[in-house]
Amino acid sequence: MLMNKSLKKQKIISYFRSITIGVLLVLFVFVLFSSKIFIKIKSGEMGVLYDLIDGTQPETYNEGLSIISPLNEMFIYSLRTQNIELEQVVLSHNGLKINIKYNVLFKPLRNQITALHQKLGPDYANTVVIPASQSWTRKFMADLTPEDIFLIDKGVLEEKAILNLTKELATMHIAMEGFFISSIKLPDTISNxxxxxxxxxxxxxxxxxxxxxxxxxxxxxxxxxxxxxxxxxxxxxxxxxxxxxxxxxxxxxxxxxxxxxxxxxxxxxxxxxxxxxxx
Structure with missing residues (x-):
């Protein structure tokens, strides 16, 4: 009789122990993957969902809290204007080295976020924006002589940059917001x-x-x-x-x-x- 009670007690303890271990295991997994399940999209952001089975989803996610499968992944894109400061050395028409500093302002096109993600991905600034800006600047300055560069109106150059880069970046689902030159420096001997x-x-x-x-x-x-x-x-x-x-x-x-x-x-x-x- 006493032996039966002891066996029952051990079974109950073993049962609750199994339940406790199971609950702890579930909690551990939940905590481990909570960052992949509960996705917080902040103001000025938009999410694009990648489904492990169906791939990139056409619908986008606006700001707020979204719950997804831990097997899927949410990519967050900022819709706000971004500012990148660039400095590069370019060659003038006669091969003279010119140092130019400028800022490029851009943002993704809101209604084309999914296409942007599929074509370029989150690192689109380094993939497209920076190379396109540097390439246009290099080509434009290569047509100018040192005297042209010395006399050039920065406003005119900025307008030309915006006009050309707007067309190029639009094909990549990116909006050009601004192009501002902070300095154009010739070698001191040439400038003097x-x-x-x-x-x-x-x-x-x-x-x-x-x-x-x-x-x-x-x-x-x-x-x-x-x-x-x-x-x-x-x-x-x-x-x-x-x-x-x-x-x-x-x-x-x-x-x-x-x-x-x-x-x-x-x-x-x-x-x-x-x-x-x-x-």
């Missing part, structure tokens, strides 16, 4: 030489302008002299006499009293005397 050249050109332009002004002034004086000569031939009055008469007329209008002495000859110049006496 170009600056000196433009300073000298400015001096030459100023000198040419002065020559043009002087030439116009010379032409004006020639025309004036020809006019005076014609006047002298018609009136038989010399320029000096005409000037003297003009001055005499103006002085005679002065409120101060004057004495004007006229010469006997037509060639004599008038003499003006001030009639005011100081007391």
């Amino acid at each position: 030489a170009i600056e000196q050249k433009f300073r000298e050109q400015e001096i030459v332009h100023q000198y040419d302008f002065k020559l043009i002004v002087e030439e116009k002034e010379r032409n004006r004086k020639i025309i004036e002299a020809e006019g005076i000569k014609q006047f002298q031939l018609i009136s038989n009055i010399s320029p000096l006499q005409w000037k003297a008469l003009d001055v005499t007329e103006k002085l005679s209008k002065s409120p101060n009293s004057k004495i004007i002495m006229m010469g006997n000859s037509s060639k004599d110049l008038p003499i003006l005397l001030n009639n005011d006496s100081k007391k």
Whole structure:
């Protein structure tokens, strides 16, 4: 009798021990795979599910908590604008090394996340965005001379980059948001030489302008002299006499009293005397 009770007790203990081990094992597996079962998608993100049997699923997962099979995998994509800073050395038209720093802003197209995942995957920035930006920059700068680069408007270059990269990245399900140049640096010797050249050109332009002004002034004086000569031939009055008469007329209008002495000859110049006496 006592033996039967002891056997029953051992069976009960063994039973509960098995249950406890089973529960602990389930809990262990649950904790181990909880990160693969409970997927938290944050604000500004979207998930793409890969099913072990059916492959990439066409539907996407918005922000919130999603529960999936631990055999499947959820890939999270940020929908926010991303910023990558790049620095590269490119060659100008004549082979001169140019250092350029710029920022590329981009984001995945929301309604094409699944296609982006299937074609490129989560590392699409390193796979496509960076190589495409570097390739376009290298090709564009290769068509410019050092002087072109020295004078180039960064805004124009940025607009061209956005226009070209927008078309290229759109085929890869990526939206181009911006292209901003922080610096374009030529070698110091080249930069100084170009600056000196433009300073000298400015001096030459100023000198040419002065020559043009002087030439116009010379032409004006020639025309004036020809006019005076014609006047002298018609009136038989010399320029000096005409000037003297003009001055005499103006002085005679002065409120101060004057004495004007006229010469006997037509060639004599008038003499003006001030009639005011100081007391």
